[in-house]
Amino acid sequence: MTALVLLDHEAGSIKQPSRSAVAAAQKLGEVHVLVAGAGVQAAADAAARLPGVAKVILADAPAYDHALAEPLAALLVALAPGYSHLLAAATAIGKNVMPRAAALLDAQPISDIAGIVDADTFIRPIYAGNALATVKSADSKKVITVRAASFDPVAAEGGNAPIEAAPAVETPSMSRFVSAELSKSERPELTAARVVISGGRGMQSGDNFKLLEPIADKLGAAVGASRAAVDAGFVPNDYQVGQTGKIVAPELYVAVGISGAIQHLAGMKDSKVIVAINKDEEAPIFQVADYGLVADLFTALPELAAELERS
Amino acid sequence: MKILVPVKRVVDYNVKVRVKSDGTGVETAGVKMSMNPFDEIAVEEAVRLKEKGVATEIVAVSMGVAASAETIRTALAMGADRGILVETDVDLQPLAVAKLLKAIVAKEAPNLIIMGKQAIDDDMSATGQMLAALLGWPQGTFASKVAIEGDGVTVVREVDGGLETVALTLPAIVTTDLRLNEPRYASLPNIMKARKKPIETLKPADLGVDPAPRLTVLTVAEPPKRQAGVKVGSVAELVAKLKTEAKVI
Numbered sequence: 340m341t342a343l344v345l346l347d348h349e350a351g352s353i354k355q356p357s358r359s360a361v362a363a364a365q366k367l368g369e370v371h372v373l374v375a376g377a378g379v380q381a382a383a384d385a386a387a388r389l390p391g392v393a394k395v396i397l398a399d400a401p402a403y404d405h406a407l408a409e410p411l412a413a414l415l416v417a418l419a420p421g422y423s424h425l426l427a428a429a430t431a432i433g434k435n436v437m438p439r440a441a442a443l444l445d446a447q448p449i450s451d452i453a454g455i456v457d458a459d460t461f462i463r464p465i466y467a468g469n470a471l472a473t474v475k476s477a478d479s480k481k482v483i484t485v486r487a488a489s490f491d492p493v494a495a496e497g498g499n500a501p502i503e504a505a506p507a508v509e510t511p512s513m514s515r516f517v518s519a520e521l522s523k524s525e526r527p528e529l530t531a532a533r534v535v536i537s538g539g540r541g542m543q544s545g546d547n548f549k550l551l552e553p554i555a556d557k558l559g560a561a562v563g564a565s566r567a568a569v570d571a572g573f574v575p576n577d578y579q580v581g582q583t584g585k586i587v588a589p590e591l592y593v594a595v596g597i598s599g600a601i602q603h604l605a606g607m608k609d610s611k612v613i614v615a616i617n618k619d620e621e622a623p624i625f626q627v628a629d630y631g632l633v634a635d636l637f638t639a640l641p642e643l644a645a646e647l648e649r650s
Numbered sequence: 651m652k653i654l655v656p657v658k659r660v661v662d663y664n665v666k667v668r669v670k671s672d673g674t675g676v677e678t679a680g681v682k683m684s685m686n687p688f689d690e691i692a693v694e695e696a697v698r699l700k701e702k703g704v705a706t707e708i709v710a711v712s713m714g715v716a717a718s719a720e721t722i723r724t725a726l727a728m729g730a731d732r733g734i735l736v737e738t739d740v741d742l743q744p745l746a747v748a749k750l751l752k753a754i755v756a757k758e759a760p761n762l763i764i765m766g767k768q769a770i771d772d773d774m775s776a777t778g779q780m781l782a783a784l785l786g787w788p789q790g791t792f793a794s795k796v797a798i799e800g801d802g803v804t805v806v807r808e809v810d811g812g813l814e815t816v817a818l819t820l821p822a823i824v825t826t827d828l829r830l831n832e833p834r835y836a837s838l839p840n841i842m843k844a845r846k847k848p849i850e851t852l853k854p855a856d857l858g859v860d861p862a863p864r865l866t867v868l869t870v871a872e873p874p875k876r877q878a879g880v881k882v883g884s885v886a887e888l889v890a891k892l893k894t895e896a897k898v899i
């Protein structure tokens with residue numbers, strides 16, 4: 340059994356969620372990885388250094404720039420005959436591409452797996468993580484996205500796999516990349532950070548998110564948000580943690596001015612330690628918090644920044 | 651332009667679902683059911699395109715048990731013109747839904763399909779991409795803005811790093827994200843009017859599709875429960891506990 344993992348990469352390195360997908364794939368058999376893009380030799384080299392990877396397939400062509408679903412799904416289908424399992428991390432790219440490839444292979448995708456029982460059987464959260472379903476696939480080829488927070492990533496270095504060029508595949512021309520407007524941040528990415536501090540509607544404005552910054556700086560944290568904070572325009576969409584945003588499981592998650600709706604909890608309740616700061620002592624977030632502070636965030640945040648500074 | 655909007659009947663997002671004690675699924679008896687929230691956003695977007703004169707007809711499609719007709723009625727009350735119900739008691743999974751929708755597309759020939767990015771029950775986030783594949787159409791998933799321009803559609807997508815804009819040729823599939831719009835509530839007169847709008851009922855066999863599930867659910871279990879911890883009295887106590895007790899900072 341051999342598994343093929345489609346990797347997310349950026350600026351010549353492999354994204355951490357994809358390293359988690361590689362870790363998941365290693366439970367299934369031999370692992371090959373696919374690096375697709377335009378001018379992505381450096382990313383392929385990085386992929387070759389992932390421990391436990393037997394082969395890197397490099398698809399370097401203009402059509403794969405920006406990871407559009409249509410050409411990538413066609414490429415996966417062309418490569419599929421050699422594999423029992425096709426996987427990707429459940430990132431924006433993985434979620435966009437893998438179901439498309441699955442349909443072309445007449446397979447029912449198995450989305451966002453959080454556990455592997457055997458080669459056909461997987462555990463996945465449903466209903467915003469309020470239930471865990473164990474499902475067995477009857478398809479001859481399994482097409483899977485992996486919940487990165489549920490699998491410890493393989494290291495970035497240590498391997499030395501051969502790189503092979505992908506066959507040329509006819510690419511459909513019905514979609515075209517126009518532009519991207521990406522959030523710029525010096526902070527770690529939400530899905531890879533050891534500490535996450537998130538703000539909710541209680542923050543009241545985008546400006547007030549600055550109150551989180553000295554704390555995030557001190558803790559090396561990523562900054563996240565609830566849907567309400569994103570909807571209100573306080574912060575960009577890529578900050579959203581939750582059922583329909585990003586799933587995180589850091590060592591420490593600090594929820595500030597967030598009530599703790601099911602949909603938010605779905606994205607962070609597997610964090611190792613949860614801290615909640617909320618002025619409402621009845622807020623549901625306290626039911627999952629290891630440490631709860633009932634306080635006005637506008638006094639608590641500056642205090643917290645000062646306390647961290649002191650120690 | 652004709653728009654097709656698939657809508658799914660799901661457990662309402664406010665319901666705290668309970669896993670059945672026999673581990674076969676979650677309790678749905680006597681539980682409030684609603685239209686999947688992302689599908690409401692899809693219906694809203696289609697109705698706005700009709701109000702702008704871009705769309706001429708909106709067809710809402712639902713699949714599943716007979717009560718899914720209620721979900722179609724909701725779409726009709728929001729402004730869809732007619733409905734199609736594919737009635738079956740089979741547990742429909744995204745591949746089967748995509749195949750059934752493909753057969754409906756062959757009959758209806760829409761130029762655009764707008765659907766939710768994810769159903770909040772199975773959280774698969776797959777059907778739109780799968781239907782696009784089966785039709786050989788382009789896909790604009792996780793849309794936060796949709797603009798029809800000539801024979802194409804421009805879609806701003808919510809991606810991991812921010813926003814991305816893609817241009818697709820029509821016909822195309824768009825899946826909705828939360829920021830695309832805020833769905834309206836149907837007014838009472840529109841709810842009354844919706845009662846007279848036609849709903850056609852079909853069976854999977856009428857569409858030549860075998861809807862049998864490919865994934866067998868072996869068990870459904872409760873996730874491990876988190877225990878509520880302690881309340882701390884001050885920021886200083888919080889920092890001290892994180893250092894010496896939790897050892898995470």
Ligand SMILES: Cc1cc2nc3c(=O)[nH]c(=O)nc-3n(C[C@H](O)[C@H](O)[C@H](O)COP(=O)(O)OP(=O)(O)OC[C@H]3O[C@@H](n4cnc5c(N)ncnc54)[C@H](O)[C@@H]3O)c2cc1C
Nearest residue numbers: 539540541565566567581582583584596598602603618636
């Ligand atoms: C289809 C769907 C998908 C969704 N997906 C997500 C998702 O992925 N992620 C997500 O987060 N939500 C999601 N939601 C929304 C979710 O249901 C909640 O509405 C949302 O999480 C609420 O955000 P919030 O906690 O910031 O706001 P609120 O619920 O309004 O809570 C604000 C909190 O701030 C506290 N507060 C206010 N002022 C202060 C102060 N000065 N000091 C201290 N505390 C203060 C209040 O006590 C309150 O508890 C989704 C909803 C739907 C329907």
